[in-house]
Every structure is written in C-alpha cells, then in structure tokens.
Amino acid sequence: MVNTEINSHADPSANRPIWARTMRVLHDVFLANGILPFVLVAAIIFMGIAEPRFLSYDNLFNLGRHSTYLIIISVGQMLALLVRGIDMSVGSTVALVSVTTALAITGTAQAIPDAPPGLAIVAGVAAGMLTGAVVGLINGIGIAVLSVSPFIMTVGMMSIATGVALTLSGGMPVYGMPREFGQIFSNASLHGLPVPVLYCIAVLILGYYMLNWTVLGRRIYSLGGNLNATRLAGVNTTFFMVLTYVLCSVIVAFGAILLTARVNTGEATLGTTLLMESITACVIGGVSFFGGIGRISNVFLGAIFVTILTNGMNLLRIESYVQQIVLGVFLIAAVVVDQIRVRMLRQERIETG
Amino acid sequence: MTLAQIAPTTNVTAKLPHQPLLSARGIEKNYGGNRALKGVSLDIFPNEVVALVGDNGAGKSTFVKILSGAETHDGGSILVDGQKVQMSTPNDAHENGIATLYQDLGLVDCFNVPQNVFLGRELTGRLGGAIPFLRHTEMRRRTADLLKELDIRLPDLARPVSTMSGGQRQAVAISRLLLGDVRLIIMDEPMAALGVDEGQKVLDLIARLSRKHISFFIISHNMEHVMTIADRIAVFKNGNLVGVVRREDTTREEITSMIVHGRT
Numbered sequence: 001m002v003n004t005e006i007n008s009h010a011d012p013s014a015n016r017p018i019w020a021r022t023m024r025v026l027h028d029v030f031l032a033n034g035i036l037p038f039v040l041v042a043a044i045i046f047m048g049i050a051e052p053r054f055l056s057y058d059n060l061f062n063l064g065r066h067s068t069y070l071i072i073i074s075v076g077q078m079l080a081l082l083v084r085g086i087d088m089s090v091g092s093t094v095a096l097v098s099v100t101t102a103l104a105i106t107g108t109a110q111a112i113p114d115a116p117p118g119l120a121i122v123a124g125v126a127a128g129m130l131t132g133a134v135v136g137l138i139n140g141i142g143i144a145v146l147s148v149s150p151f152i153m154t155v156g157m158m159s160i161a162t163g164v165a166l167t168l169s170g171g172m173p174v175y176g177m178p179r180e181f182g183q184i185f186s187n188a189s190l191h192g193l194p195v196p197v198l199y200c201i202a203v204l205i206l207g208y209y210m211l212n213w214t215v216l217g218r219r220i221y222s223l224g225g226n227l228n229a230t231r232l233a234g235v236n237t238t239f240f241m242v243l244t245y246v247l248c249s250v251i252v253a254f255g256a257i258l259l260t261a262r263v264n265t266g267e268a269t270l271g272t273t274l275l276m277e278s279i280t281a282c283v284i285g286g287v288s289f290f291g292g293i294g295r296i297s298n299v300f301l302g303a304i305f306v307t308i309l310t311n312g313m314n315l316l317r318i319e320s321y322v323q324q325i326v327l328g329v330f331l332i333a334a335v336v337v338d339q340i341r342v343r344m345l346r347q348e349r350i351e352t353g
Numbered sequence: 354m355t356l357a358q359i360a361p362t363t364n365v366t367a368k369l370p371h372q373p374l375l376s377a378r379g380i381e382k383n384y385g386g387n388r389a390l391k392g393v394s395l396d397i398f399p400n401e402v403v404a405l406v407g408d409n410g411a412g413k414s415t416f417v418k419i420l421s422g423a424e425t426h427d428g429g430s431i432l433v434d435g436q437k438v439q440m441s442t443p444n445d446a447h448e449n450g451i452a453t454l455y456q457d458l459g460l461v462d463c464f465n466v467p468q469n470v471f472l473g474r475e476l477t478g479r480l481g482g483a484i485p486f487l488r489h490t491e492m493r494r495r496t497a498d499l500l501k502e503l504d505i506r507l508p509d510l511a512r513p514v515s516t517m518s519g520g521q522r523q524a525v526a527i528s529r530l531l532l533g534d535v536r537l538i539i540m541d542e543p544m545a546a547l548g549v550d551e552g553q554k555v556l557d558l559i560a561r562l563s564r565k566h567i568s569f570f571i572i573s574h575n576m577e578h579v580m581t582i583a584d585r586i587a588v589f590k591n592g593n594l595v596g597v598v599r600r601e602d603t604t605r606e607e608i609t610s611m612i613v614h615g616r617t
C-alpha cells in the first residue's frame with residue numbers, strides 16, 4: 001500500500017539535557033517573535049542596573065505615558081509594512097495634521113467668536129483626521145493604482161506634507177488652542193490613567209480586533225503575503241491596498257492630534273523622530289519587511305522598547321546625536337536579524353518537509 | 354500495491370456518460386501571426402482523468418488557460434453540460450465548477466492551512482448580531498473535515514504553509530480548490546517542481562479524488578505519470594489535436610510517436 005501519510009514527526013527533544021532544551025525554547029521564541037523578547041529583557045535589566053531611577057514609579061509612569069504616541073504611530077506604520085510597503089511619510093503627516101488641526105481650531109474660534117470651545121475642537125479633530133485620510137488616499141492611489149514603489153511614493157509624500165505644513169503655518173507654531181483641547185487629548189485622567197494611555201489602549205484593542213478578527217485584517221495580511229494569490233482568490237486587491245494606506249495615515253493622524261494637544265500648539269516640526277522610531281519599533285517587533293507577518297502585540301512591545309531605549313539614554317545623559325546612532329544601529333540589526341530569521345524558517349521547512 | 358493498481362481499473366467506456374462535462378469545439382487562438390491553436394475539439398467527461406501531452410509550444414498551456422478563463426479565444430466555443438458558456442474570467446470558470454491549480458499554487462506562504470483554504474471566502478459571524486468577526490474555529494474545523502474527506506494528512510494545520518514540503522503545499526492548494534462545488538480541476542504541470550516521492554503523493558491524491566467524482570485535466574511531461582493516472586490521453590502538436598487515446602488501448606511508444614510524428 002502506498003503510504004499516504006504526508007508527514008509525521010515525533011518530538012525528538014524529549015530526553016535532551018536541560019541546556020539543549022533551553023536553547024530549543026529560545027530558538028523557538030526567536031523564530032516566533034524575532035529579536036524583541038531578548039533585547040527588551042536585556043534593556044530593562046541593563047537600565048535597572050545602570051540607572052536605578054529608571055525603575056522608579058515616576059519614571060515608569062512617565063515612560064508609559066510618553067510611549068503612547070510612538071505606539072499609535074507604529075500601529076499605522078505596521079499596516080503599511082504588513083502590505084509589503086512602508087510609510088516614510090508618518091513624521092511629516094504628523095506635522096501636517098498638527099498644523100491643520102490647530103489652524104482649524106483657531107480658525108473656527110476666530111470665525112465664530114462666541115462658539116463653545118467644543119465646536120472648535122470638533123472642527124480641529126475633523127480637519128486633522130481628514131488630512132490624514134487624504135494623505136493616505138494619495139499614498140494608496142500612487143502605490144496601488146499608479147504602481148509607484150511604496151518607498152518612493154511615501155518619500156515624495158514626506159516632502160509634500162512637510163512643505164504644505166510649513167506653507168500653511170508660515171513656518172511658525174500655531175498658538176491659541178483652547179484649554180479644553182489639552183484636557184481632552186492630553187492632560188485629563190480617568191481612574192489615575194492619563195487619557196493618552198486610554199486612547200492608546202483603544203487603538204491597540206481596535207487594531208487587534210481589526211487585524212485578527214475581521215476580513216479586512218485577513219486582506220491586509222494576504223496582500224503582503226502574496227498579492228497575486230489574493231487577486232486570484234477573487235479579491236479586489238487595489239481597493240484593499242488603498243484602504244490600508246488610508247487606515248495607516250488616519251491612525252497616524254490620531255496620534256498627531258494627541259501630540260498636538262500635548263505640546264498645545266500646531267507645529268510643522270512635530271514628529272521628526274517618529275519615522276525612524278516607528279520603523280524600528282515595528283521591525284524589532286517582528287513585522288517583516290517582506291510583508292504579511294507581524295503581530296500588533298509585538299509592535300506594542302517594540303514601541304515600548306524604543307521608548308525605553310530613548311528614555312534610558314536620556315537618563316544616562318547620552319547626547320541626542322549619539323542616541324540617533326544607537327537607534328540606527330538597532331534598526332539595521334533588526335532588519336539583518338529579520339532576514340536571518342526568515343532564512344531559518346525556510347531551513348525549518350526543508351528539514352521538516 | 355503500486356499506484357497503477359490503485360488507479361481506476363474499471364472499463365473506461367462504461368464509466369463515461371454520454372454528456373460531456375466540458376466540451377471544447379474548434380478552439381482557435383492567434384498570438385499575432387502565430388496560430389497557437391488551430392481549431393481544437395476535446396470532450397472531458399464526468400469522473401475521468403484526461404492527460405494532455407505534447408512538445409513545447411504545442412499549445413497545451415494556451416488551451417488550458419482558455420478553459421480556465423484566464424485567456425480569451427479567437428474562434429470556437431466552450432460547452433458545459435451541453436450548454437454554451439462564456440469563459441472569459443476565472444470567475445466564469447469557477448461558476449461552472451471548473452477550478453485551476455496555478456503553477457505557483459496561489460498560496461499565501463505565511464498563512465496556515467485554514468487561512469489559505471478560506472482565502473477570499475472567509476467565514477464570518479456577528480457577535481450579538483452586530484459586531485462582525487471571523488469564525489476561526491469553524492474554518493479550522495471545516496478545513497480538517499475537508500482534508501479528512503480527501504484523505505490528506507498534514508502534520509499541523511496551524512503551521513504556515515511556508516514550512517511545508519512541495520507536496521504538502523500542493524495538497525493544500527488542491528484542497529483549496531475543492532472547498533467550493535468543483536467538478537473539474539485543471540492543472541498545468543502540477544508535478545514539475547516536485548521530487549519523485551512528492552509527485553507520487555500528488556498522483557495518489559488525484560487518483561483518490563477522481564474516485565470522488567471529480568474530473569481532472571492535467572498537462573504533464575512525465576510519461577510514467579501520464580500512463581499511471583490518466584483514463585484518456587490527448588496529444589497536441591503545433592496547435593492541433595493529434596488524437597485522444599484510452600490508456601488501456603495504448604503504449605508509451607505509441608504516445609511518444611504521436612507527440613513526435615503528429616499522427617496516430
């Protein structure tokens with residue numbers, strides 16, 4: 001009789017020495033999650049030893065609050081990476097959204113002097129989110145319809161968005177936000193939790209639901225995993241590609257509104273470090289540059305890691321340009337490790353296949 | 354027991370009903386001045402495996418693409434169950450119960466088995482009648498059922514298909530096709546990229562499926578596979594159908610001669 005068993009393999013690790021089993025577990029953790037769990041643990045231990053203040057309640061609280069912006073922007077970046085793209089324009093989108101939001105708020109307040117501040121805030125948030133949607137729509141159309149490479153398209157957008165932001169603001173910060181704006185999006189807290197943290201949790205929950213429990217999420221992963229196979233399966237890939245970039249920029253816009261509330265001005269220079277940091281957070285969090293692979297929980301941890309890194313280096317009084325070097329090294333290392341990991345996954349396939 | 358013994362040994366004519374599942378009538382295809390198909394007529398009946406052989410450039414892939422709706426034709430017509438049909442998109446073919454296994458298999462490497470099987474037709478439910486969600490458990494269950502029905506055994510459905518061997522991936526791709534109401538599966542060189550053992554397993558799967566009332570139309574270069582699996586063998590040369598012979602009535606030598614000399 002022909003053996004129809006295509007593959008079966010017994011677990012050979014049962015009676016190996018403890019260190020071998022430990023290595024095996026670490027190996028599996030690496031294949032499943034990449035470099036992140038290792039560097040995160042290392043960073044926390046190192047910082048705890050090098051600077052005891054790092055583990056103080058105040059610093060951890062501060063760190064949690066501070067990380068929310070990067071987490072949100074990284075979730076947006078993650079969507080672009082998942083569809084095998086990239087969003088180089090996240091930082092300038094933040095700047096542009098900050099300016100349009102602030103201008104809409106101050107503009108509304110000027111146009112209708114005795115309007116309640118709520119009206120101006122609603123107008124500002126709407127303008128900001130709309131700005132994000134338009135940026136994402138243009139990125140998406142360029143990439144999915146006109147077949148411009150995601151890198152080139154979003155680098156172009158980076159320049160455009162920065163230029164528009166500077167033009168609109170005349171290169172000056174936009175002042176005059178109502179106090180309530182800062183309250184609602186930055187300073188208030190609920191049961192001891194600052195509102196940015198709550199918004200961040202909401203973005204993470206919605207993102208998790210969208211990516212893991214909806215058809216849209218499956219589309220985002222399959223677009224990056226195999227665009228052609230997705231098309232052959234009868235999916236309108238162009239539509240979903242554009243939609244993904246719109247979602248990416250809308251999420252980034254939301255982060256931008258929170259940041260604007262924190263600094264209490266519209267600034268065309270806001271968010272300059274976010275591009276580097278969000279890509280690093282995603283890649284360290286195991287989002288593959290080859291598309292289709294990545295978990296939001298790990299992107300969350302990746303963003304926490306990047307925040308710990310910058311926060312820790314600040315505590316250690318490391319100069320900001322040295323920090324840039326460190327961040328760059330981590331990004332490149334993460335990509336190299338990602339490639340090694342992909343190769344190891346293929347190797348597994350050959351060995352067990 | 355060898356595969357030849359597993360393959361259907363019933364009298365082929367007795368098994369063929371009068372009504373073909375699919376009929377191609379005088380199919381013509383021109384690429385510029387190049388006449389890739391010069392009026393090919395071929396019937397595929399329910400529950401049979403038809404192999405298509407011929408030299409490179411004979412027009413096999415072109416013919417198969419036309420039947421699967423991936424390519425238009427310039428002359429002739431296609432009938433399904435005796436009814437003339439339009440076959441201009443893969444969806445048209447799918448609606449007529451015809452599915453095609455593409456060369457690159459159409460799988461998403463980083464997806465596991467149920468995710469691939471249900472790609473593009475995910476099952477959803479509504480939580481509390483309102484919030485849509487993916488029915489992961491149900492999709493896993495149905496995939497397991499489907500694979501069981503097809504006698505396909507895979508080590509772990511939760512593993513990404515990138516970790517699976519060529520033959521396992523082929524099995525996933527084939528079961529993907531079978532999720533819908535499929536009566537005919539078209540394959541262009543399905544065993545070409547596989548090792549000997551893997552190819553054998555796919556042949557075995559085809560043999561089993563053909564006993565579950567699914568027809569196959571398979572392009573292959575491998576004469577041994579063809580003689581093992583096919584009920585009938587069609588030979589193309591230079592865009593013409595040289596002839597169709599029943600496997601019992603022919604030999605490898607005769608088929609080779611038809612391929613080379615273009616006559617029966």
Ligand SMILES: Nc1ncnc2c1ncn2[C@@H]1O[C@H](COP(=O)(O)OP(=O)(O)O)[C@@H](O)[C@H]1O
Pocket residue numbers: 384387388389407408409410411412413414415416
């Ligand atoms: N897309 C195409 N454009 C132009 N000529 C083609 C195309 N596809 C196939 N042909 C030509 O049609 C003929 C038949 O090709 P094909 O069907 O691929 O043959 P086979 O699969 O039997 O090797 C060949 O001469 C080939 O060059």
Ligand SMILES: [Mg+2]
Pocket residue numbers: 413414
């Ligand atoms: Mg061919």
